[in-house]
Amino acid sequence: MPPDEVLVACQDAALTFGEGPQAVVAVHGTTLEIGTDDRLAVVGPSGSGKSSLLHLLAGLEQPTSGMVTRSASLGPYDIGLIFQGDSLIPALSVVENAALPLVLAGRSEREARQAALAALDLVGAADLADRLPEEISGGQAQRVAAARVLAQAPRLILADEPTGRLDHATGAHVLDALLAAADHIGAALVVTTHDPGVAARLSVRRSMHDGRLLAPEEVS
Template sequence: MSARDALVVCADAALTFGRGPTAVVAVHGADLSIMPGDRLAVVGPSGSGKSSLLHLLAGLEHPTSGTVTRPGLAGRTDIGLVFQADSLIPALDVAENTALPLALAGRPPAQTRRTVSDALALVGAADLADRLPEEISGGQAQRVAVARVLAQEPRLILADEPTGRLDHATGARVLDALLAVADHTGAALVVTTHDPAVAARLPVRRVMRDGRLLARENTADIADTEDCS
């Protein structure tokens, strides 16, 4: 594949918050290309700039220097986002939360119901369809968030510390669901994490330190992040 096939390309992309002496550089000149089918873990301690980099990839933030282009994506609907924080709408049940992106896109109700049912089944949450977010656990809520991404059928899935608030076993199930969704849809998957065990589940790993995306994997650096969560 060539650069023309890339979903997202960061070229010397930097992100700075604020101005003058109080300015904070969250990302220093990152170079990164995400290709179709990629499975990438961006590893680093809290505050290393992982989330800021993910926001640049998603278009939630614009680079203060350098560029971020998305040659392989038609628009925001091609990007599915999974965050560490709770993202379900409290007033909607699990099925309605999963259906939300489809409803906003104007999908026919019958098609939406089938898609939602299939998505919840794939992540092992079919029995939760009529429950409210307050009636399910944090791990279940994350699996529902993954199902919502699946229903959207994106070309790129960006997951920001999706297991960060979960115990090891629950986090493993959420990661299983993310990988299953990426395999099912053929989407590229980028996961930020401070957990070496999570990073080890993805074939390509990049370390982030002090806002700098290192050129290649360094297993010692990845191991060091275990003490920096």
């Protein structure tokens, strides 16, 4: 694939919830392109619209005005979203949760389990493989959610506050794994965070306030 391929593009895309006086604008008109080599941090406080922007990029929400377009080369599992909140299926073990996207994509259970175990090892959670979500902490669940996305080897990784529930050392380890995996599989990486230290690890930073994405700050 060409190194400068645009995977997802927003053209004056906005997202509003509700109507009339009760309407809330989560994302104001945003123009943004995510290319195959991008490492982008979107920085801002809770409620600034970061999660809504990721949902637009992922296709979980449709813009109420403007456009979001995705490359025709992207398959159904080529965009991986690491959710900020709880996203594990309670009835499945940790490794089954991590393997689920691969099983849904048609991989054999054996292959899916091997890939899931490798991804869990990347984020330091291999020892949790046979536990149920109720048996692990919130921070551990966040690592498993990251492993679930890494196991599917997407071309675009969208990570919503992936270190927000982790201590500093564990958060740094998970971010190391995301960056290394993105480099290894040739994926673009977009991380939302309120932590300047996390943002500093990515090559481009953009701030978001009150639903508005500000101009980029490139890191040399």
